[in-house]
Amino acid sequence: MARALPPIAALLLLAAAPLLSACGGPAEGALDIAFVDGGATVDNPDPARDLRLTSAASHMRAATETGLVTLNAAGEVVPALADRWIVTEDGLSFIFRLRDGEWPDGSDLTAESVRRRLRSALRRLDGTPLGLDLRSVADVRAMAGRVVEIRLAAPTPYLLHLLAQPELVLVHEGGGTGDMVLEQQGRAAVLVMRPPAARGLPEQADWSDHVRPLLLRPMTIQQALAGFDEGSIDLVLGAGIADWPLANTGPLSRGTVRLDPVLGLFGLHVRHAEGLLATDAGRETVALAVDRAALIEPFGIGGWTPTNRMVAPDLPADPGLVGERWAAVPIAQRQAAAALRIARWSAANGGQAPRLTLALRRAPGLDRLFDTLAAQLATSGIRLERVAADAPDADLMLVDRVARYGAPEWFLHQFDCGVQRAGGLCVSAADALVAQAQAASDTAGRTRLLAEAEQALAQANVFIPFGQPIRWAQVRSSITGFAPNAWGFHPLPPLAEIIR
Structure with a gap:
């Protein structure tokens, strides 16, 4: 029979009491972490209901619960x-x-x-x-x-x-299963480590001398970087291309800006098959007009790789059945072909230039991205206009999403007709091919079906890829337990450990 124990969370919070101010202020000696992914509140979401997690919520759930x-x-x-x-x-x-x-x-x-x-x-x-x-x-x-x-x-x-x-x-209803326990302090949160035995480790008498609390706060990127510069913030997480123009990459930053080599989706998802976007050929015309390398050039990010593929190229098990589209066609030739198609489309539609709307929130990096993209499309005769990020009738929306694992299935499932909550065109025949691939018992058959699914989506041009997403962090040089990785995910428990 299991012996009754006091709730571990209550014991830990009692032990951590000296770290927490009586008025609910920040923890003394804590590592200060700012999350900037959309300014979402830092809280402890209910895993039974909340499945669309912000970066902050994902990190805290992984710290306080585990699998x-x-x-x-x-x-x-x-x-x-x-x-x-x-x-x-x-x-x-x-x-x-x-x-x-x-x-x-x-x-x-x-x-x-x-x-x-x-x-x-x-x-x-x-x-x-x-x-x-x-x-x-x-x-x-x-x-x-x-x-x-x-x-x-x-x-x-x-x-x-x-x-x-x-x-x-x-x-588990009786308390969190993760390495850390959370104490909410308004919009901020303090996380402290659980004892070694509660983490499945041997007992250690002085364990608390080798860990520190973490103070997590939701901030705008401007607030977070200002706090980093003045020393009140140690680590800024959740930043992407929207925030990149604000990153301090100059000689005085001493390498504190760290880019994650992430996999994922970064491009435009077509939401409505109307006007120029009503046909596969019309949507392909927009894809032809985009100069992907030049799109990111104003950001000055070295090592960024553009692609025309929906699935990230060169995955570990990529057999090479799907290649880059138009790989042998120079960008000037592609844009000229797009301009010729647009001229024909306009002549058949009363002489008006096609007008497309893009749902996009306001942010320094997104402003720069939109201006460059709009200028590129304009050279081919396409007028691109910006509308609010939540505009339901926008023709296009930006997809900027980091992959969970490095296989074609993740990329293809993002466009499955059964999970399109925010709108967006899909191809049911591609979904069927992915399902067949997942049921295949042989690797060769699985690979062939996944390639056919990618080709079906590419032919329909429901998504216009740009390249890999951009994720970065501002990391104080003294911090241990942080490492750039392909998933842009930085577990909190290692950050709480003090290297002896």
Whole structure:
């Protein structure tokens, strides 16, 4: 029988009391972190309801709750509630051995209790792109007392990376399962480390001397960078191309601006098949007119790679079945061809130049992006106008999204007809090909079907790719536990550790 224990959160907050001011002010000695992704409040969202997470919410959920596995600072999958696992030779079974320990309320950490919570987490993802990523999961079984098996209908090489996502945390009613516990302080939050035993580690008498609290605050990019310059902020997270013009990349910054080499989607999603955008050829005309390399040139970001592909090129398992579109055609020739098409379209539509609207919020980097894009399209005779980011009738919307794992399925699932909540054209035939690929038992068949799905979406021109997304952080040189990675995700627990 599990012995009753006081809630771990209450014990930790009591132990952390000296760190918190009596009036609810910031924690003394804390590492100050500002999140700037849209200015969202820093809170502890309910994992059972909130699936569309901001960067701040994702980081806090991963710190205060955990799943079978998690991500480390380098973006690699590491043990969490499961301390080891094996994959069967056919790739159809992942078997996890749970670590010794208990849930936060003192109840036993058993295979059956994990099975129930994992099934619940999977059900919550129905109707989302992550749910599509996980549809090969056929069953979750409790085997021996601490052994859980996930059975698959077809091999899913990226399953571990999916299980490490914040949406797949295993929520326990008796308290958080993550390495840290959160204390809300208005719009800010203080996170403190749990004792080693609660994190599945050996007991350590002086453990609290080697960790520090984290103070998380939601800020605008201007506030965050001003605080960084004056020394009140140690780390700025959640910044992207919208904020890049404000980054301090000069000689005095001493390398504090760190770019994440992220994978993902960055380009225009067509929302309405009307006017010039009513046909595949019309949408292709817009894609032809975009000079992708010149689009990012005003930002001065070295190493950025443009692409015409929907799926990021050169993924680890990319067999090369899909190449760059128009790779042998110079940009001047492409733009001339687009101008000729526009002239013909205008002549057939009363002589008026086509007018397109782009939903885009106001920000320094997005202002620069829009001005360059509008000038490029204008050279081919297309008039681009900017409307509010939430305008429902906009012809185009900017997609700026970091991938969760490095496989074609993630990219293709973003355009699935069943998960289009913000509007946007889709191709049901491509969705069917992706579903067939996920059900395929052989690698060659799977790869061929995914390539056909990408080609179907490219031919329909529902998305106009620019290249890889841009994510960056401002990091004080003294900080340890931070590492740029392909997912733009920086776990909080390593940042709380003090290197001895």
